[in-house]
Amino acid sequence: MKCDRCENEATVHEVTIVNGVATEKNLCEHCAASDGIVPAPVSEALDPGAVIAGPLAPATPGRATRSGSCPTCRSTLNDFKQCGLLGCPDCYSTFRTHLTQLAARAHEGASRHIGRTPKRAGGTLDQAALIQERTERLKRLHAQLDEAVAGEQYERAARLRDEIRRLSTQPSESAERES
Numbered sequence: 001m002k003c004d005r006c007e008n009e010a011t012v013h014e015v016t017i018v019n020g021v022a023t024e025k026n027l028c029e030h031c032a033a034s035d036g037i038v039p040a041p042v043s044e045a046l047d048p049g050a051v052i053a054g055p056l057a058p059a060t061p062g063r064a065t066r067s068g069s070c071p072t073c074r075s076t077l078n079d080f081k082q083c084g085l086l087g088c089p090d091c092y093s094t095f096r097t098h099l100t101q102l103a104a105r106a107h108e109g110a111s112r113h114i115g116r117t118p119k120r121a122g123g124t125l126d127q128a129a130l131i132q133e134r135t136e137r138l139k140r141l142h143a144q145l146d147e148a149v150a151g152e153q154y155e156r157a158a159r160l161r162d163e164i165r166r167l168s169t170q171p172s173e174s175a176e177r178e179s
Contacts, residue, residue, distance in 0.1 A: 003028040012037055020083045070094045138167055 001010045003026060010026035014037060017023075027035065069076045075087030077095055086092060092099065141164050148157035 001026050003031055005031045020079075134167060134170075138164060141167070 001013075002008070003010045006028060008028040008030070011029050012025075012027045012032035014025040014027065014032075015022055016025070027037065070087055070091045071094070072090040073087035075091060077098060080086055080091070080095065086095070141160055145157055145160040145164065148154075148160060
């Protein structure tokens, strides 16, 4: 790859993201030095201790800084809202409360898996747990049905009604598992 300025061989590749727009620069060592960009030595890049002990290392990973940004990659909640992508794995723990609320809205309040457990998983639920799960699901579906009717979303209400009927008339899951 060639340097964007002098057409020599590019050895430094800089990607800058501003307002969700990525700008890429390919520079030779001389042009990068004139811009004040000093590439890290390869030994530092390969040494995880140097990265952790570096100035950008978070004091407590997974905790948001005062500015509301991830301590590892410095991405903010607004960055996530604009592009829909998190910057690093630590963002998940940093923005946990927001992500949990977002997932609950996206899945209409269902934050737990409700359904059958594969036989190969080795775990079987007892009958009381199955009945409780079905009852909780029916309560949520009835609440969603009431909201849909109140909001005049009749097609959604019909789907919810059909789901409620299916769950109400469904045979016991333990009988299904044994067959």
